[in-house]
Amino acid sequence: MNKTKTYWRYFENAIFIVAFFYISWDWISNFFIYLYNTILGKGIIADIKGQIKTHSYNDTFMTLVWELIFIITLWEIGLIVFEGFQKEKERKWNSYKVNNIFKYVSQKFKATFLASFIGIFIPLLIKFDVFALVKPFFNYFSLFKINFEWYSWIYAYLVWELSTWVWHYAFHRVRFFWCFHSPHHAPDDLTITTAWVHFFAEGFITTFIQWIILSLAGFRYEMLFPAIFAIEVGWGTFIHASERSLKSGRLGFLKHLFITPSHHRVHHAKNALYMDTNFCTFLPFWDWIFGTLQPLKDEVKIEYGITRKLDTTNFIDFYFGEFFLLIKDIKNTNGIKNKVLIFIKPPGWNPQNKDHLAATVRAAFLKENPGLKSYTKQNFLKKFYAKKTLPKTIYLLSLILIFTHANSFSQKSRKVIFVIADGICYDNIIKQHIPNLQDLIKKRGFTQAYVGEEKDGYSQTPAISALKMGRHK
Numbered sequence: 001m002n003k004t005k006t007y008w009r010y011f012e013n014a015i016f017i018v019a020f021f022y023i024s025w026d027w028i029s030n031f032f033i034y035l036y037n038t039i040l041g042k043g044i045i046a047d048i049k050g051q052i053k054t055h056s057y058n059d060t061f062m063t064l065v066w067e068l069i070f071i072i073t074l075w076e077i078g079l080i081v082f083e084g085f086q087k088e089k090e091r092k093w094n095s096y097k098v099n100n101i102f103k104y105v106s107q108k109f110k111a112t113f114l115a116s117f118i119g120i121f122i123p124l125l126i127k128f129d130v131f132a133l134v135k136p137f138f139n140y141f142s143l144f145k146i147n148f149e150w151y152s153w154i155y156a157y158l159v160w161e162l163s164t165w166v167w168h169y170a171f172h173r174v175r176f177f178w179c180f181h182s183p184h185h186a187p188d189d190l191t192i193t194t195a196w197v198h199f200f201a202e203g204f205i206t207t208f209i210q211w212i213i214l215s216l217a218g219f220r221y222e223m224l225f226p227a228i229f230a231i232e233v234g235w236g237t238f239i240h241a242s243e244r245s246l247k248s249g250r251l252g253f254l255k256h257l258f259i260t261p262s263h264h265r266v267h268h269a270k271n272a273l274y275m276d277t278n279f280c281t282f283l284p285f286w287d288w289i290f291g292t293l294q295p296l297k298d299e300v301k302i303e304y305g306i307t308r309k310l311d312t313t314n315f316i317d318f319y320f321g322e323f324f325l326l327i328k329d330i331k332n333t334n335g336i337k338n339k340v341l342i343f344i345k346p347p348g349w350n351p352q353n354k355d356h357l358a359a360t361v362r363a364a365f366l367k368e369n370p371g372l373k374s375y376t377k378q379n380f381l382k383k384f385y386a387k388k389t390l391p392k393t394i395y396l397l398s399l400i401l402i403f404t405h406a407n408s409f410s411q412k413s414r415k416v417i418f419v420i421a422d423g424i425c426y427d428n429i430i431k432q433h434i435p436n437l438q439d440l441i442k443k444r445g446f447t448q449a450y451v452g453e454e455k456d457g458y459s460q461t462p463a464i465s466a467l468k469m470g471r472h473k
């Protein structure tokens with residue numbers, strides 16, 4: 001390593017130490033404040049009681065998910081520091097040993113904490129909420145509007161997940177997009193902090209992809225914040241819980257209904273069988289429809305990370321590496337057509353070798369190991385969904401649309417639009433129905449909570465801002 005590189009490493013490490021203590025302290029203090037409030041009768045029990053009283057059961061669900069995330073995150077951070085100590089069997093406190101513990105912890109956490117640190121500062125520089133930016137266009141492009149009946153919420157969530165599936169699939173299958181998404185897949189060990197890692201500009205592109213699908217499908221912007229977005233971020237974070245916290249992560253029978261940590265571990269694996277599968281966040285519906293659903297197979301042990309060689313403590317390579325490689329590959333390729341193709345083809349493609357793609361590698365693996373196929377030809381559902389995916393999707397959607405196509409507006413259902421007390425992004429219309437928003441935030445026990453940008457109605461606690469780094473896939 002040359003001198004500049006060494007100094008840069010020192011700089012990265014220094015920032016990591018600051019980020020590690022700053023974020024950990026934020027989480028720990030918030031956790032204990034909430035615990036303290038709970039003991040005083042104001043915390044979680046009071047929250048849940050209130051939610052049940054007002055029949056805001058979704059809110060109760062999310063409160064539990066957030067608390068679970070808090071506990072799992074602190075648990076995993078503590079456990080990895082402890083693992084670092086354990087690796088040092090002699091436990092002699094000289095500088096060399098401390099260095100080893102630091103190396104271990106930074107191997108696991110440096111990239112995730114630095115990425116989340118960037119995520120804290122980027123919003124200070126780029127002051128707009130991209131969803132607020134596209135909001136005015138929601139009405140403009142809508143062919144119709146769904147109402148607020150309970151079944152419309154199911155439809156809305158499915159449309160939301162479809163928009164998620166589409167951007168997520170595109171970000172795995174188009175080389176240029178993959179550059180933005182690869183940091184999320186780069187950690188070679190999954191911990192819940194992996195949920196924090198997103199390239200800062202990723203969300204700006206994904207929002208535009210999602211918004212087009214959402215608005216065309218009659219999705220209501222008011223349903224997104226806070227309700228649907230809260231599930232997306234809350235559950236999207238929870239499914240990153242590692243084997244350290246939830247051993248099998250299959251969640252029993254729930255694995256048939258929801259995307260579980262075990263499903264998402266598969267998504268983060270680089271094994272031939274697992275690559276480019278499980279793109280959904282909460283409901284496995286679209287993965288099932290499009291044939292990308294892949295349950296964990298006990299025979300194939302997960303190897304986390306991306307297929308290229310990467311030192312996860314080299315943050316520049318971790319965060320920007322795929323961009324550098326793309327530029328290099330484009331430079332080394334002859335012909336404009338090939339240069340463009342490298343840009344838009346799946347990662348691994350080049351004019352000389354067109355078969356080194358995740359899809360081909362996976363197909364070859366399944367051919368060699370037919371026993372590992374999750375769905376056989378005999379499975380009629382798979383047969384039904386395997387072909388003509390697009391017309392069938394349109395057909396299914398239109399069926400649901402017949403039931404939801406109504407422009408009626410129910411005041412009653414609007415009132416039960418729930419508030420996620422941590423991290424509220426609400427709309428002016430919702431605001432009318434929640435005059436006591438500030439009280440709700442205070443009741444949560446977060447002293448540092450604030451309501452920012454009145455226009456877009458955006459508020460969050462610092463701890464949650466650490467949690468809400470973008471899209472959590």
Ligand SMILES: [Zn+2]
Pocket residue numbers: 184194195240264268472473
């Ligand atoms: Zn993920």
Ligand SMILES: [Zn+2]
Pocket residue numbers: 168172181184185267473
């Ligand atoms: Zn992904």
